[in-house]
Amino acid sequence: MKKKTLYRCSNCGFESIKWLGKCPTCSSWxxxxxxTVELKNTDSRTRQTSKKSIKKLYEVVSSKSNRIVTGINEFDRVMGGGIVKDSISIITARPGAGKSTLLLQISNCIAKEGYKVIYASGEESDSQIKNRADRILDKIHENIWVLQENNLDNVLDAVEEIDPDMVIIDSIQTFTMEASLPARAGSPTQTMECANALLHVAKNEKRPRAVIIVGQMTKNDELAGLRALEHLVDTVLIIEDDNDEELRVLVxxxxxxxxxxxxxxxxxxxxxxxxxNPxxxxxxxxxxxxxxxxxALTVIKEGTRCIITEIESLVSKSFTPxxxxxxxxxxxxxxxxxISILEQRGNINLYDKNVIIKTTGGIKIRxxxxxxxxxxxxxxxxKQQGIESNIAFIADVGLTGExxxxxxxxxxxxxxxRMGFKKVYVAYDSFTKTNNFKKIQIFELKTLIDVIKHVYNC
Structure with missing residues (x-):
C-alpha cells in the first residue's frame, strides 16, 4: 500500500494536501x-502492461473507416469524416468560445445514433450542464450520462459500469488521480497522468472508445500545459473567435x-x-x-477547401495630419x-484619405x-464606382505593381x-497549359494598373 501525507482540521475534519494556517472551512487557526493515510491500489487499467502479439503491418486492420459520424457537417469535415472510434482528441479555446456547447451538441447527435456517451465535468455541476442542454437541444437523449467529478479514478469506474462509446472530459486541468497525489490538479504531473489513463481507455483493442478532452487556454491563446499533451493525442482542435462576433472557426x-x-x-x-456553404x-x-x-470578391484557401470571400472598404476624406x-x-x-503599392503603382493618392478594410462575415485574412x-x-x-458582382480577383501584388x-x-x-461567376482576373502566365474553363472568362494581366484600366475602361 502506498502512503501519503495529509493535513486534517481537528475542528471540522477538512483535509488539505498542504498545511494551512487557517482552515478555509471553519476559519479556525x-x-x-x-x-498519514494509506492509498488503495491504483486501477490496474492504468498500470498493468500486457504482452501483445507482434503483427505484420499489412495484417493490421485500419481504424480510419471505423468512424462515428455526428451529422454536424463542419465538425465531421475537420475530423476527417467523423470521430475515429479508438481516438483521443483535445479541444481548446478561450472562455465562452463554445467548447462545452459544441461537445453537448455532438453528444446528443451521436446518442441519437445509438452510441452511449459519458460527459464528465470538473468545472460545472450537473444542473449547470442540464440548463445548457435544455437551452440548445430540442430533446436530450437518454444515452447521455453526466458526471460532476474531479477524481478521474471515479470516472474510469463509471466507464466500466456504463460501457460508453465516447468519453468527454471537461476539462483535463481540473482532474486528479490518487496515484499522483499530492500534486495539485492542473500540474504537469496530474495532467499527463490523467491523459495517459484516458489514452488507455481509447486505445483498448478489445473495447475501443472515442475520448475528447477539453484543454484550458493560456492568456497567449495557447493550449495550457506541456507540449507532450499535444503529442499524446491524435487530434488537436482550436476554436478561434472574436468576442464581439458570431463567427467561430474550428481549426x-x-x-x-x-x-x-x-x-x-x-x-x-x-x-x-x-x-x-461558407x-x-x-x-x-x-x-x-x-x-x-x-x-471586391476573391477566393481564399482554407485547408483543402476554396471559399469565396468579399472584401469591403470605406475611403473617406481625412481632416487630420x-x-x-x-x-x-x-x-x-x-x-x-x-495602400503604398496602390499610391505608387496605381497612381491613386490616398495621403489625405482614411481607409477602412473588413471582410463580410468577419473571416480573418491570412x-x-x-x-x-x-x-x-x-x-x-x-472612384465610387462598383464592380460587377460576377467578377473575382485572384492574385498577389508585388511592390513593383506586378x-x-x-x-x-x-x-x-x-x-x-460553380457559384456562377463570369470573369476572373489573375496574374499573367498563370497557366502552364491552356485552361479548361469554358463558363468563365479569365483575364491574365501583368500589372495592377492594367487591371484598373481593364475594369474601369480608362
Whole structure:
C-alpha cells in the first residue's frame, strides 16, 4: 500500500494536501494536523502492461473507416469524416468560445445514433450542464450520462459500469488521480497522468472508445500545459473567435486521421450552427446587375477547401495630419503596404484619405492571394464606382505593381465557376497549359494598373 501525507482540521475534519494556517472551512487557526493515510491500489487499467502479439503491418486492420459520424457537417469535415472510434482528441479555446456547447451538441447527435456517451465535468455541476442542454437541444437523449467529478479514478469506474462509446472530459486541468497525489490538479504531473489513463481507455483493442478532452487556454491563446499533451493525442482542435462576433472557426492543428482543415460555425442562442456553404456566408447576396462601391470578391484557401470571400472598404476624406488606417480582419502593416503599392503603382493618392478594410462575415485574412481584391476594393471606393458582382480577383501584388501567381489557382476558379461567376482576373502566365474553363472568362494581366484600366475602361 502506498502512503501519503495529509493535513486534517481537528475542528471540522477538512483535509488539505498542504498545511494551512487557517482552515478555509471553519476559519479556525492552527487546527490542521499532519496525518498519514494509506492509498488503495491504483486501477490496474492504468498500470498493468500486457504482452501483445507482434503483427505484420499489412495484417493490421485500419481504424480510419471505423468512424462515428455526428451529422454536424463542419465538425465531421475537420475530423476527417467523423470521430475515429479508438481516438483521443483535445479541444481548446478561450472562455465562452463554445467548447462545452459544441461537445453537448455532438453528444446528443451521436446518442441519437445509438452510441452511449459519458460527459464528465470538473468545472460545472450537473444542473449547470442540464440548463445548457435544455437551452440548445430540442430533446436530450437518454444515452447521455453526466458526471460532476474531479477524481478521474471515479470516472474510469463509471466507464466500466456504463460501457460508453465516447468519453468527454471537461476539462483535463481540473482532474486528479490518487496515484499522483499530492500534486495539485492542473500540474504537469496530474495532467499527463490523467491523459495517459484516458489514452488507455481509447486505445483498448478489445473495447475501443472515442475520448475528447477539453484543454484550458493560456492568456497567449495557447493550449495550457506541456507540449507532450499535444503529442499524446491524435487530434488537436482550436476554436478561434472574436468576442464581439458570431463567427467561430474550428481549426485542426494536428490530425492523425485526416488533413489540416478548418470548419466554420455561427454562435447563436440555440447553440453552435454549422455553416455548410461558407462561400455564400462570406459574401453579400445581391441582385443581378446590382453594384456597390467598395466591394471586391476573391477566393481564399482554407485547408483543402476554396471559399469565396468579399472584401469591403470605406475611403473617406481625412481632416487630420495622419489619416486613419484600419484593417479589422487584415493586419495593419499589410494594409499600409497595399495602400503604398496602390499610391505608387496605381497612381491613386490616398495621403489625405482614411481607409477602412473588413471582410463580410468577419473571416480573418491570412494569405497573399487576396491582395489584388483588397486593392481593387479600395479603388472602387475611391472612384465610387462598383464592380460587377460576377467578377473575382485572384492574385498577389508585388511592390513593383506586378501581379503574382497564387497556389491552387485552378481549384479556386472552379469554386467561382460553380457559384456562377463570369470573369476572373489573375496574374499573367498563370497557366502552364491552356485552361479548361469554358463558363468563365479569365483575364491574365501583368500589372495592377492594367487591371484598373481593364475594369474601369480608362
Amino acid at each position: 492552527n487546527t490542521l494536523e499532519e496525518i 485542426s492543428s494536428k490530425n492523425r486521421f485526416g488533413g489540416i482543415e478548418n470548419g466554420f460555425f455561427q454562435m447563436r442562442e440555440e447553440g453552435i450552427v454549422s455553416i455548410d 462561400s455564400e456566408f462570406f459574401m453579400t447576396k445581391r441582385e443581378e446587375g446590382e453594384v456597390i462601391s467598395g466591394s 495622419y489619416p486613419t488606417r484600419i484593417g479589422e480582419t487584415l493586419g495593419k502593416d499589410k494594409l499600409n503596404t497595399l 494569405e497573399q492571394g487576396i491582395n489584388l481584391a483588397v486593392i481593387m476594393s479600395i479603388v472602387s471606393s475611391v 501581379l503574382k501567381k497564387v497556389p491552387s489557382l485552378e481549384s479556386r476558379i472552379k469554386e467561382i465557376e
